[in-house]
Amino acid sequence: MKTSTYFYVIFALTILTGCKQAYTPPSGAVTTNYLVVFGFLNSGADSTIVTLKHTYSLAAASAAEAENNAQVSVENDAGAVTKLSEYGNGRYGLTGLSLDNNRNYRVRIITSGGKTYLSAFTAVKIAPPIDSLEWNKSDTGVSIFVNTHDPQNNTRYYMWDYIETWEFHSFYQSYVHLDSAADTIIVYQDLIPVPHVCWQSDYSSNILIASSAKLSSDIISKQAIAIIPVNSEKIAARYSILVRQYALTKDAFNYWQALQKSTEQTGTLFDQLPSSITGNVQCITNPGETVLGYVSAGSITTKRIFIDSTQVQPWEYYQPCGTKYHVRDSLTYYLHNSQIPIGIVYGKVDTIKLTLRDTIFRNIDGYIFTDSYCADCTVKHGDTLKPSYW
Amino acid sequence: MKFYKLYYILLISGFHLQMTNTTYAQSQKSITLHFENRLFQEFVQAVEAQADFHFYYNPSQLDSFRITINILNKSLKEILDSIFRDTDFHYAVDDDNNVFVLKQFRIETDLAKEFFTHKTNQQDSLNGAEAELNNFFDEKNEKIKSSLENKLYEIGIKTNAVSHGNSTIAGYVRDAKTGEPITGAAVYIDNPPVGVVTDQFGYYSFSLPKGKHLLKITSIGMRETKRQIMLYSDGKLNIELQEYVPTLKAVMVTSEKLSNIKGIQMGVDRLNIKLIKQIPVVFGEADVLRTVVTLPGVTSVGEASTGFNVRGGSADQNLILFNGATIYNPSHLFGFFSAFNPDVVKDVELYKSNIPEKFGGRLSSVLDITSKDGNKKKFSGSGGISPLTARLVLEGPVDSGKTSFIIGGRSTYSDWLLHVVPNSEYQNSSASFYDLNLNLNHEFDKKNSLYITGYMSSDKFRLNSDTTYKYSNKNANILWKHIFSNKMYGTLMFGYDRYEYSVSGNANPVNAYKLSFDVNQYNFRADLNYNLNTANAVDFGISSIFYKLHPGSYLPEGSQSLVVPNVLQPEQALENALYLGDKITLSPRFSISAGIRYSLYYYLGARDIYTYGPGLPREEMNLLDTVSYASGKIINNYQGPEYRLSARFAITENASVKASYNTLRQYIHVISNTASISPTDIWKLSDPNILPQTGDQFSLGFYHNFKSNIIETSIEVYYKRMHNYLDYKSGAQLIMNPHIETDVTTTRGKAYGAELLIKKLTGKLNGWISYTYSRTLLQQDDPLEVQKINGGQYYPANFDRPHNVNFIGNYKFSHRFSVSLNMVYTTGRPLTLPIALYDIPGSQRVFYSERNQFRFPDYFRTDLSMNIEGNHKIKKFKHSSWTIGFYNLTARKNPYSIYFVEENGEIKGYKLSIFGTVIPSITYNFKF
Secondary structure, three states, X not given: OHHHHHHHHHHHHHHHOOOEEEOOOOOOOOOOXXXXXXXXXXXXOOEEEEEEEEOEOOOOOOOOOEXXXXXXXXXXXXXXXXXXXXXXXXXXXXXXXXXXXXXXXXEEEEOOOOOEEEEOOEEEEOOOOEEEEEEEEOOOEEEEEEEEEOOOOOOOEEEEEEEEEEEEEOOOOOXXXXXXXXXXXXXXXXXXXXXXXXXXXXXXXXXXXXXXXXXXXXXXXXXXXXXXXXXXXXXXXXXXXXXXXXXXXXHHHHHHHHHHHOOOOOOOOOOOOOOOOOEOEEEXXXXXXXXXXEEEEEOEEEEEEXXXXXXXXXXXXXXXXXXXXXXXXXXXXXXXXXEXXXXXXXXOHHHOOOOOOOOOOOOEEEEEEEEHHHHOHHHHOOEXXXXXXO | OHHHHHHHHHHHOOOOOOOHHHHOOHHHOEEEEEEEEEEHHHHHHHHHHHOOOEEXXXXXXXXXXXXXXXXXXXXXXXXHHHHHOOOOEEEEEOOOOEEEEEEOOOHHHHHHHHHHOHHHHHHHHHOOOHHHHHOOOOHHHHHHHHHHHHOEEEEOOOEOOOOOOEEEEEEEEEEOOOOOEOOOOEEEEOOOOEEEEOOOOOEEEEEEEOEEEEEEEEOOOXXXXXXXXXXXXXXXXXXXXXXXXXXOOOOOOOOOOOOOOOOOOOOEEEEEHHHHOOOOOHHHOOOHHHHHOOOOOEEEOOOOOOOXXXXXXXXXXXXXXXXXXXXXXXXXXXXXXXXXXXXXXXXEEEEOOOOOOOOOOOOOEEEEEEEOOOOOOOOEEEEEEOOOEEEEEEEEEOOOOOEEEEEEEEEEOOHHHHHHOOOXXXXXXXXXXXXXXXXXXXXXXXXXXXXXXXXXXXXXXEOOOOEEEEEEEEEEEEEEEEEEEOOEEEEEEEEEEEEEEEEEEOOOOOOOXXXXXXXXXXXXXXXXXXEEEOOEEEEEEEEEEEEEEEEEEEEEOOOOOOOOOEEOXXXXXXXXXXXXXXXXXXXXXXXXXXXXXXXXXXXXXXXXXXXXXXXXXXXXXXXXXXXXEOOOOEEEEEEEEEEEEEEEEEEEOOEEEEEEEEEEEEOEEEEEEOOOOOOEEEEEEOEOOEXXXXXXXXXXXXXXXXXXXXXXXXXXXXXXXXXXXXXXXXXXXXXXXXXXXXXXXXXXXEEEEEEEEEEEOOOOEEEEEEEEEEEEEEEEOOOOOOOOHHHHOOXXXXXXXXXXXXXXXXXXXXXXXEEEEEEEEEOOOEEOOEEEEEEEOOEEEEEEOOOOOEEOOOEEEEEEEEEEEOOOOOOOOOEEEEEEEEEOOOOOOOOOEEEEEEEOOEEEEEEEOOOOOOEEEEEEEXXX
16 A cells, blocks of 8 residues: 555656756857847938847846847948948937939948848839828727728838826825924915826837738728727827828838748747748848848838727726825825825814815824825826826 | 289279270370350260260369360360369270269379379478467367368369469458458459458459469468469459467577568558567556557657657547547556556557558547457457456357357446545545447458447546546447448448547536536448459548537536536548558569549638738737637538558568658647646547647658568658647637637647667567667748747647657566567656746746656566466466566656646655556456
8 A cells, every 4th residue: 555655656756846947048059149130221311220139048037139230331232331330229310311203222230249131122102191190999999990092002011109108197186295304294275286197108019010912902992000909098188199190111011021920929729830030131240140130221101099088988087096094193204105185174174175275274083095006197107297298 | 012002093983994005096086166154064075976986984074164275286185284284184095995084083194103202292281271280279279270271272263274364263261260250461462462461351362373372371370371272363362360379399480471571551550469468568458559659759748647649649549449430549447557448458450650541530540449359260268367457358150150249348447446545535535447348340241241349448547636528439330341342342431430438527616617528430331342353453442430529518517506617619521531542563673652532621610700800910909800600511622542561571571661752631620738737638529629630641661671571670760740730829718719819829840750669479578678779859830920939949748758668578488478568668758848937017927848848757668577377378268367567667757747736835846656666466367
């Protein structure tokens, strides 16, 4: 009996524990040093940006290291060279590059280490104007679509990105202000000392591409660009999206399409399968070296729309905000615990009245607190500066 | 002295005879006859009319004897000598011109000679029956055997003159003890060297010149035997073979074995279950697939994996047949055990290069597993018990030897074990499987038999997770065999095969899901074998398979689940095939086998088909239109011929060269996601967007046997081409994909390799060593594809494992104790590694190495097993044995999978080894 138990334990341990071990890839397999180049050569008056970064390790807390002090220039197939200025943090650029739409362009990079990289020559693709941005609301949220067309049937491959900006309000408006230096609370009248209305922006993170190659005419109709989940904060007050449209070469389109399919997720049942997509940049000094990234050239067209919360009703943005009462004596503790006061309680607790506009100063028993983000919109990284277009 | 004794015997026998030569004068009388196929009686009347002779004979012995004779003025002696030549009739003429005709009475004239040389003759007759004299157990059988071997069997309608030309002999080879048919037994004659191998029913049929022959019958594990035959015309001969029971003091005399030299088949490995049972395996169960992967040219996908690869083909390119039923997943517990009960399996054949034309539909190999029919003579059983599994098989006759059955079951009860371990992680794990077999066969008459087989296997497991995997095979078929004539027989089969799997996750009741999938196949086939003449054995037939696949359904599990049900449209197809083949013996040294198979494939509605912009890559983006087809409507079809050619040339008695060329087509594909922890396979039928796979293979082999065929050596080389083999695109999404064509791409493949084998299957020390070098390289060749895998260069396939060494050794210390050792070394399989992270505008991406650029660590494993048997008394109610085994003796942690997960923003690699330590096992096997 004893021996058999022993056997069973061995079996169980074998099947279930002895199995999972950390795997270290063979030496030389993991690299953190490939150059990653992304650039868009803007043919118009807007700025051109080329970023030079490096791949980084799979380990935690690593971030892309920038390639600084490189010489980056834009060349065309007629031999014209324009040098880009270094903006720092691996960014190089110039405003108003004014490309010749009939020429092909490429980027030459000479790193401080003396290596030369060249992107493939690419045509300057002029983006047709965005015809319209439209949106509709469904059970899942508000979807935003783009419509465009090229009457010359020339563009065929499109890419978009966007910047969305929204106004949002904190749940409470506070009439009291905390002077943290003095650990005292100042009560104002008819003033909102704590930021209450903010604006926040976000950039698109997905690769947004579409093609009309399969169609007889170059029309993109109702291409989904963004979706705002139902009851999201983004349309709690007012929302705006600026969509930028690029025209791509077929090669660039294929690159972005392949990249679109790869994600950073691994290890799950529904995993996507591994991909190794490089791009159109090559190392000249060391032809075998892997270089990632893509450089395209062209113009950008943009369009902005606004969506007001009144247009999407019912839209119930829920903030999990509540208040708590604390007596004056415990003030110091709560002030340092991500909570801020939003009101004053006079007299007894059971007669709490948030009569914030009450100008009569009576004996203060305590304060009403709430989580800081519920009263201060800047806690959620909002910006109190109203955008110029708002 | 001697003379008197003879005389005395003759008196006793009631005839007063003299030696024939003393009657010389009388029989000089000349006779003239012109007879065409006449009765003996007529012959007698004619002779008696012409001369003064009186015939004495037993009419019942001679009523089927027909005479064709054309003579002018010949003596009676000459006539009788001529008509009785090559028969066992003998005659004598006495002084009174009485003619006595007797059957099997060799005594008359030959008696004296035989009597005087009696001892020598007996030794002659026992010549080759080597071990008999020393056999203490088999005395009775040996007597039977000897007498059977010495008897002259007359086949066909007897004639006095054996006409020229060929006749066909046919019949069954069966086990004398159980009455079960023996597959793969060689039935042959030496001069001219013709012969056949019995089919799965134990049936053989071949043509040979008329006349007297020594028919030899050999089969693995059975005692070799021979039959003296006198072939007059087409006829039948059933042969029973005795099991080979090793003797205690065996005198090893090996006579001529059916060797790899003589068979025309190349690239075929035949394994008998006895051999399989000698090989050490995990948890003490004899395992068909684990044995198959030790053969040269066969590699396993990985430890605990569902498949095996043959000569650089993928796992789905193997057609696995179990009694003619297609098995889609031949394993239990994701490959820990194979799905075939070792007590039910009779034998296994693996065709690697020259695939017989009757098989098709897969590109790489055919693994044909046959189960036992059931003991026709007595009720018996066998089984085994180990701490993890138990199995029991019962078999026996139903009525007077016409019907027999075999029923088998196997199950695991390891679940309880996981639950007793005091750790919540284990308590959340479970693993169980079972399989059931039922075979029935009935012989209506000598010409008609019916075989019904049923098989079912089921698996369910959950290892330390909230995800439960289930899969199941279900197969049933009915086969009717009809013998039209000695030269022709046919089989008709109807069958149904099903494979299903499901994955369900219930970690979070809100997300609880069940993903399920199944393949169904309805089969019909008719096969005919026709032995045209000595030189030609023809087979032809038709087959038809109707497929119905449910490519996926993703459904909520439980009432709280909010999963949106998603069911993909089913797929239907019909695959028909027609084949014709001929085995041609051009000369004793040179033979050819040629076959053609034509397959016709129809992809059928109801289904929606996506069309893509002309000249554009098949991407969702380029989706142009959806065309709906009604139920049963032909959506598209593919067809094409397949050629199967092989030739053998015997250089010497011990060496031969074989060559073959094969083309094959495959209409059903598997796309496997090997990057995840638990590989999930997607089966897909060819459709307008997914072309059938095609391939061809050239192979050349050289075989040389040493020491009277005790040691077999062979070298085979092959070169294989594959077209339209599917691989996934970068970033493909395979599961629940309604348009899988957008995520796969076609590749061109080439595979080449060499296989070396040294084998010794007899003696105290037996086993084999094989080395296989095999490469499989793929190249993306879809002209529409722009993002080429590895820049459009050749890259190793997922299962490319160049070096494979296998050693199987078995040493018998005594008849009751033997030790087996199994060693495996293979190159690790290819791996695509995430090698870096990088930022693209707006998000982060993982950069992977080139496809399959890296490899798993090399695989090495040693297993040891010991077999302790009870006493060997043949007449004993129950035979039992103990098997003690150690799997992975060196406790090497061979990885089963390597996968990467994101944990706290870090991508971490893990390797999972299933059998990372020595696994002891003990199994009790019994047989009654």
